[in-house]
Amino acid sequence: MKYDLLVIGDANPDVVVGPVEQPILFGQRERLVPNGALLLGGSAAIMACGAARLGLRVAFAGRVGDDAAGNFVRTALADRGVDVSAMIVDPSLPTALTTVLTSGDDRAMITSPGCLPATSADDVPTALLRSVRHVHASSFYLMPELAAGLAGLFKEAKAAKATTSLDPNDDPSGRWDRIVLDPLLRQTDYFLPNASEAQQLTGHPSVAEAAGILARRGPLVVVKDGAAGALTHDGTKVRKAPALQVDYVDAVGAGDSFDAGFVAARLNGFNGARALAIAAACGSLSTRAAGGTAAQADWELALGSVTA
Template sequence: MDLLVIGDANPDVVIGPVDQPILFGQRERLVPTGSLVLGGSASIMACGAARLGLSVAFAGRVGDDPAGDFVRTSLADRGVNVDALVVDSSLPTPLTTILTSGDDRAILTSAGCLPNTTADDVPLELVRSVRHVHAASFYLLPALAAGLAGIFKEAKAAKATTSLDPNDDPTGRWDRSTLDPILRLTDYFLPNAAEALALTGHHQVEDAAGILARRGPLVVVKNGVDGAIAHNGSKVVTAPALKVDTIDAVGAGDSFDAGWVAAVLNGSRTDRALAIAAACGSLSTRAAGGTAAQPDWDEALESVTS
């Protein structure tokens, strides 16, 4: 396998666009669209990487229920190996509802079996057999986060590269004491701009990226319509987002991650990899949900060179 992806997998119900504010009081409101799609940062990234031509395995946990069957089938249908997807008999599959509003969204998640996901769910022989290990939703999976350093150490010992997307912290604490030891084992840290700012307390994306880069990894920050930057602690590289007809931005950052990893594994330099990643993130917004509009490798390259 080229890539092992570790983390969250669940169905997403994507509803919108929704006029703000959201009304309670048992009021019913009609919206233009609603979709049941594959969700979870890790699973969307895995599908994007497979779409780009990488051989991909997924390690995580779902419940023994129809939602878990939906996740397993959705991943497998997109070419992702799910042999290491554990079925939890005690807790249900996570469920997420996403309310879109313009370029923003509100995300409601029932955690289900996510708290039960640990490093023990990740086969070490699989870790040692791949070229790259990517982990997602660090703060959503605290038990897995506690053992992630051990997984990354195994990957590094086997000469694999590593990447981490922290995603949002539902608690709002952004505890760095658990994150910093893992950053020292991470080749590519992939937050979005809001996450980078929250993790550093800074108000400028470039400054935040530089602070995070000094902890060890190459920091690659996704910044929506403003594109992306890569910071190695001293040098900054930028890439623009593509102009596309956006339906919603659900999973765009995860598709960006997939583009970055695919480009790096294909030998691209930082500037080229960043452009490809930004293109993959932009192109994924052309349809509802995170996976329907993910580009293949040829389309991604063509969008960068055109």
Template sequence: MKTFDLLVIGDANPDVVIGPVNQPLTFGQRERLVPTGSLCLGGSAAIMACGAARLGLSVAFAGRIGDDPAGAFVRAALEERGVDTTALVVDAILPTPLTTVLTSAGDRAILTAAGCLPATTAYDVPAELLRSVRHVHAASFYLMPELASGLAGLFKEARSNKATTSLDTNDDPADRWDRMVLDPVLRVTDILLPNAAEAHALTGHPVLADAAGILARRGPLVVVKNGADGAIAHDGSSVLRAEALPIEPVDTVGAGDSFDAGFVTAVLRGLGRPQALAIAAACGSLSTRAAGGTAAQPDWDLALESAR
């Protein structure tokens, strides 16, 4: 009997979401006013974990925070949303990561002070936890190089205990998209969950379906988020598509992570690939109804109903 449905490994931090920013930013101590600002839980892994818990999965989180008020905020926010934080390591030296998100007309710019993220390693994930879950998801691959170098080993261990695996690489701030580190992980990844820009960057191919196919032939099922244009899934030979919901977004921060939560939850509930893709697209769309990544995440009944 598994203790948790899902273990999420990766980044967790406070987000300060500001915007919309409707004019270019300038230095020289010039101040600009924006309509809204919010302090909320951020980090791709943390938002995905909260989305999956909201959808009804039992979820554990493994990662690293600092011994500071920001870290206490992160732990409390995860626990409020039903995520187990027993494996959340407190770094005695480095601070909790901090992110500022500037929103503008459906797009965003992200500034992150990495704090303890580069110190996160595979050794932060308890072996007994890997043995007690049905699925392991990792996020923000390129923000945590030490964890990235050990992730293939973690995924292999999870699979040896009959768990499935998924990865959302997120962006690479260095813009290198290193295949030498990523390819060993893809060989033990069941589901890869990039967005369209990441799929293009990972392959260098301008056509989205072709980029997804290239990635799928490197091992995993590839499920690509494409904003208002919905999503596609590619298994190396065939393509599925799902539409986004017609929602006017308040804030798209974390929509892709809520999509990830929807797809993984649907798969773990035994649904077929077409329905899982539709539910994931619904979860991503619904999450944009409020500011921040977690405030508007749907429960399972709403996600299921919206995907019909």
């Protein structure tokens, strides 16, 4: 197989500024912050870069506009070792754009979705889908057309002996619709929400109990819980792993780096507990610099951080 991993989903520039004092003031008030950067963003794009950094052969399927932002995204992915030959350049819609406001260990994201809602299952080449070891998708609620066809894509990938994973990310509408998600979970090997997303999807305040509810829908559930670390739930058993203590800068993309670490560990033959520890290390290490990709770990550092 030419690729270990196919990542399907969102890719856009992030303008990351902060730390910002709360509340945010309108009324044409200007506020100065110490840090600002133009960086590669999008959950899927950051995960793809993290996986490539960990040594996987990665291809990306998604959509950008025929504009400067799209060129920035394609170049940033390619420079990090991700094959973008399957990425569609949309001549009629702009590339998505996100502004990230950081505040301590929290952040707010403002996104103009651009071409993301036009992304669909038809954007994924069949030959590519059938020739990879693993398929990962992100930002389920930002791309409704893709979400509607994702279960079919995962089913086809699994028929070709690939494994699958999904990071739902936030639902800007606040509806957390399960009608499309539940059939997809039956085709998903690893479901990778953060703690808040797991709670929103189930209505249960306990992270472990929420993970158990989701696991009973089919997948191994892997929940990211920030400084509290992470856990897996297979429907009966809970495993936990701590976060690493690092020199923290911001958590932008930490969950996506976690996803990359978990998938890379599984593809390298590590079991659930070991894979969880490696993933937690990757998520923690990515917070050492601003943005999602600047401090992503390579395989040697990730593995060494767990065995040390």
